[in-house]
Amino acid sequence: MVRVRFAHFSDTHLGFRQYGLYEREMDFYRAFEKTIAKIAEERPDFVLHCGDLFDAPKPPPRALWVAQRSFAKLKETGIPVSAITGNHDMLFRRGSMPPQVLYKDMGVRMLTEEEPFLMHKDIFIGGVPYHSKHYSESLRESLRVLSSKASKHAKSIIMIHQATDRHMPKAFELEISEIPKNFSYYAMGHLHARITESFGKGKIVYPGPAELWSLNEYEDYKRKGRGFTLVDLDGNVPEVQHVNIEPERELIRETVNAGAAEAKIRQLREEFQKMRKKPLLYLDVKEGGFDKSGLHELITAKLSDHVLSFRVSYVTEQDRPDRARIERSFDLPQINEILKELLHDEKHAKLAGMLFRSLSAGNEEQASKEAESFYKSMGGGT
Numbered sequence: 001m002v003r004v005r006f007a008h009f010s011d012t013h014l015g016f017r018q019y020g021l022y023e024r025e026m027d028f029y030r031a032f033e034k035t036i037a038k039i040a041e042e043r044p045d046f047v048l049h050c051g052d053l054f055d056a057p058k059p060p061p062r063a064l065w066v067a068q069r070s071f072a073k074l075k076e077t078g079i080p081v082s083a084i085t086g087n088h089d090m091l092f093r094r095g096s097m098p099p100q101v102l103y104k105d106m107g108v109r110m111l112t113e114e115e116p117f118l119m120h121k122d123i124f125i126g127g128v129p130y131h132s133k134h135y136s137e138s139l140r141e142s143l144r145v146l147s148s149k150a151s152k153h154a155k156s157i158i159m160i161h162q163a164t165d166r167h168m169p170k171a172f173e174l175e176i177s178e179i180p181k182n183f184s185y186y187a188m189g190h191l192h193a194r195i196t197e198s199f200g201k202g203k204i205v206y207p208g209p210a211e212l213w214s215l216n217e218y219e220d221y222k223r224k225g226r227g228f229t230l231v232d233l234d235g236n237v238p239e240v241q242h243v244n245i246e247p248e249r250e251l252i253r254e255t256v257n258a259g260a261a262e263a264k265i266r267q268l269r270e271e272f273q274k275m276r277k278k279p280l281l282y283l284d285v286k287e288g289g290f291d292k293s294g295l296h297e298l299i300t301a302k303l304s305d306h307v308l309s310f311r312v313s314y315v316t317e318q319d320r321p322d323r324a325r326i327e328r329s330f331d332l333p334q335i336n337e338i339l340k341e342l343l344h345d346e347k348h349a350k351l352a353g354m355l356f357r358s359l360s361a362g363n364e365e366q367a368s369k370e371a372e373s374f375y376k377s378m379g380g381g382t
């Protein structure tokens with residue numbers, strides 16, 4: 001058995017322009033380039049990318065170019081890449097090609113339904129592209145087939161871009177009990193969190209993305225860091241080492257009492273002035289009696305030159321704790337992005353966002369008015 005070490009990363013979402021900001025798109029490119037540089041430095045035997053390489057199935061040319069340069073660098077260093085498609089970078093249309101196929105000559109090998117595995121020396125590497133919940137039976141079947149092929153080899157890896165019920169009970173496509181247990185390493189993508197657990201005879205690992213795609217990832221990132229994963233397959237159980245990539249810019253989340261907002265804003269301003277790059281600021285203002293527009297003006301006046309962007313959420317005193325949570329969550333800008341992703345349609349995502357907000361606030365009348373005017377504006381069709 002030869003000594004084998006590989007790098008595993010995922011969910012790089014190249015081309016994602018968070019909040020429509022050019023700077024955020026560039027942050028994702030830089031995170032990717034830094035990850036590749038660090039991987040090249042580590043000289044693993046091969047690299048696995050577990051889906052959502054791009055944020056969309058038709059990425060902007062700059063995203064394609066950044067990926068091309070990076071994969072060329074790995075090829076120069078003699079490090080081959082295996083990849084699967086995620087839900088973001090595949091078009092669910094017959095005969096469509098994922099953008100990753102462009103890098104075939106640079107040593108990026110896609111694992112597909114047609115060619116679901118390869119051997120790296122004596123290591124079996126299998127992979128399944130993302131399957132929506134609707135196709136979970138076919139996903140289970142693919143896993144069964146690969147599991148039986150892998151059973152002929154001492155060391156094996158399976159690449160999967162899915163959420164399991166254990167890691168994401170509210171929206172999963174795969175029950176953890178349905179995953180065959182005979183692989184040595186489960187290289188996962190899809191969840192934007194850093195997770196390492198024992199599973200079957202090996203380990204199941206979500207490396208998480210190097211850049212924060214959504215504010216929901218903030219806590220996990222603060223606790224565990226972000227980057228990619230290095231794996232040593234030599235022993236009986238894989239040895240997993242997470243490597244951090246320094247973020248391009250800070251993401252700051254702060255809670256402040258309305259009464260103390262001014263002092264807090266002054267303090268933040270001082271901190272931000274020292275930063276190399278303007279941070280993203282998420283400010284939760286709590287305890288009532290505040291004047292939202294006055295506070296907004298104050299933040300704009302004191303901080304707008306020192307942050308790339310800021311988002312403010314208000315939690316009022318009279319809100320019951322559960323209501324407060326709702327107000328906070330629907331103030332988050334990510335809701336619109338999540339809806340857009342789910343519905344694949346900007347107009348309907350906008351309607352869904354409006355309905356979500358008014359119905360969360362218990363305002364049915366407002367919701368029905370919004371729906372009515374939306375369909376009127378669509379020309380009264382179906």
Ligand SMILES: [Mn+2]
Nearest residue numbers: 011052086190
């Ligand atoms: Mn993703």
